[in-house]
Amino acid sequence: MTCKHNKEKSLWIPQDEVAKLLNVHFNTIKQWRKAGRLKFKIVRQKGIGKKVFILRSSMERAFDSKCLFCGIIFQTRRPEKADFCCTKHRWNWFNRLRSKGYSHRGRPQKGEKPSKKHLA
Numbered sequence: 001m002t003c004k005h006n007k008e009k010s011l012w013i014p015q016d017e018v019a020k021l022l023n024v025h026f027n028t029i030k031q032w033r034k035a036g037r038l039k040f041k042i043v044r045q046k047g048i049g050k051k052v053f054i055l056r057s058s059m060e061r062a063f064d065s066k067c068l069f070c071g072i073i074f075q076t077r078r079p080e081k082a083d084f085c086c087t088k089h090r091w092n093w094f095n096r097l098r099s100k101g102y103s104h105r106g107r108p109q110k111g112e113k114p115s116k117k118h119l120a
């Protein structure tokens with residue numbers, strides 16, 4: 001049985017605890033907050049100063065990323081860097097951009113062959 005008080009308390013988690021729970025660096029949490037990946041609130045406490053709390057439901061989605069090519073939601077350790085669910089879709093996306101005349105930072109440089117680096 002859960003009472004309302006406990007339920008509300010568990011909605012917001014201190015961000016240092018979130019970092020531990022997700023096993024990511026504290027700075028990653030900061031980046032995700034800035035990128036809007038995590039919902040947060042800042043609570044000012046007397047004597048302690050500012051404390052940042054993360055909304056649990058957004059924490060649970062922290063590793064979700066959406067594939068730019070097919071729109072599928074997938075889980076990854078580096079969601080801020082992963083834009084594709086698989087390397088095939090990464091290449092499909094870049095090929096599509098190229099055919100439209102766009103360039104992209106992930107595209108191999110002139111004279112450079114696709115390497116492991118690009119497929120990682």
Ligand SMILES: [Zn+2]
Pocket residue numbers: 067068069070071072084085086089
């Ligand atoms: Zn995909």
